[in-house]
Structures are given as C-alpha cells and as structure tokens.
Amino acid sequence: MKADALRGHLDPMILAVVEHEPLHGYAIMEALLQRSGGELDLPTGTLYPALRRLERAGYLASEWSTVGGRKRRTYQLTSAGSKMLASGKQEWLTFRAVVEGVLRPGQA
Amino acid sequence: MKADALRGHLDPMILAVVEHEPLHGYAIMEALLQRSGGELDLPTGTLYPALRRLERAGYLASEWSTVGGRKRRTYQLTSAGSKMLASGKQEWLTFRAVVEGVLRPGQA
DNA sequence: GCTTGATGCGTAGATTAGCTACATGTTGCC
C-alpha cells in the first residue's frame, strides 16, 4: 500500500479505534495493525504527531499514567471527536462511492 | 470531501478514465465529474500537472490536435499505464479493506 | 553482567501531491 494513500483517512481510523475504549499510543498502533489484518503498520513518527494533532484539535483528550514503570499517555474520544468520527465515516462512504464510480474496480 | 483524501488515489482514477478511449485534459475533467456523480470537480491546477506527471512516468502518451480552432492534447494509456491501472485497482481493494476493517463504517 | 527485543513516547527534517491563484487564448451567444 502506497504511503500517502492514507492521507486524510488516518484521522477517522484513529478515532474509530478509541471509540469504545481509551487506549494509549502503542496500543492504538497495535489495534490498527490488528483490525487491518496486518496491513496498517504505522511508524511512530506518523502516529504520535497525529495523536497530538487530534488532541490539539479537540477530538481526543489524553491522560498520563504509569503501568509497570512505563509511562503511558492514554487517549479517549471527546464528544467533538465522536461527531468527527461520525462525519468521517460518512465521508468515507462518499469517498468510496466516488472512487468506485470512477475506477469500476470490478472490471480488472 | 476533504482535499487530500484523494492523495494517491487520483492517478489510477485518471488512468481508468482513459482506459477505453483517449481523451484530452478537459474531457478527462468532465468524465471524472460525471463518473463521480458531480463530486469530483478537479481544479485544472491539479489535473494538468497530474497528467504531465503520469506521462513523464510512462503511463500516458499524449498527442496534440486542433479541433475547431482549439488546441487539444489527447492522452492515451500506454501498456505500462495499463499495468499500473490494474495494480491500482487491486491496491484500491486492499486499501478499502484496510479502512473498513478499522472504521467499521456500518456502525454509524 | 550483557545484549536483544518488545514496550513506550517523542522530535526533526524531507518529501510531494493536491490546492489556490494566476496567465493565456479561442469560440459562441446575448
């Protein structure tokens, strides 16, 4: 998968992962990897800045904790984030329709 | 639809539009607009550089012609472009699976 | 005691594709 195919789609994916339970960065990475069937192996240099961006934008809230001597920053969805996620899902459907309308991917 | 959601997906879409018939830039714009149900209204500053990029990469070949006093540059798919399009379609399917695996868009 | 891998957070700098805004010219219609 090309790198910047993700562009603009990563944010809702991150929000989706913390939708039902707050997670810390590393766990978010793992959740993305798992949910994507091993395809989405984000480098930390992508994830952590994205998390800070989302927090700065008000879609995530974070909290520090220490587990087994390791510091974790746990992120949870804010209500603004929840709205953002919902509209992100909607936008994905539109985007998918646009691409498939043009691409006709069935016709290999 | 956010602007850079397109990132990395535009190229195969352009190739798909000229798959069965060569078209000039303006006609490609219109075809994209039509196939996307009016959603994909590319600015010329996006399309024309993209076409030149694809030609430079060997996926498209162009030819000048004059129709009704207007100069047109008509693009057609090369064999390399055809392969690129096929793999682009495949990548799209993977990408879609990844996003939907993470996003679960059904659960609004 | 040492090394290695997994866990965990983070920044700096480069890349690059899509965008806005602009420039140029023709045709046809009011």
Add this chain to the structure above:
DNA sequence: GGCAACATGTAGCTAATCTACGCATCAAGC
C-alpha cells in the same frame, strides 16, 4: 462589448506522512 464555456498551463503554498533519530524501561536468554 462582454461573459460563459472550452482548453492548457505554471508558480507557490500547505500539510500530512514518512524516514531516521533519541531516550527510557522491562523481560528473556546466554
């Protein structure tokens, strides 16, 4: 004369992702 549609193109900006680092803890293996 003027405006919309047709038609191509460049210059410069933006911003999200990537690569490549740095730092620290813990557990396992030798």
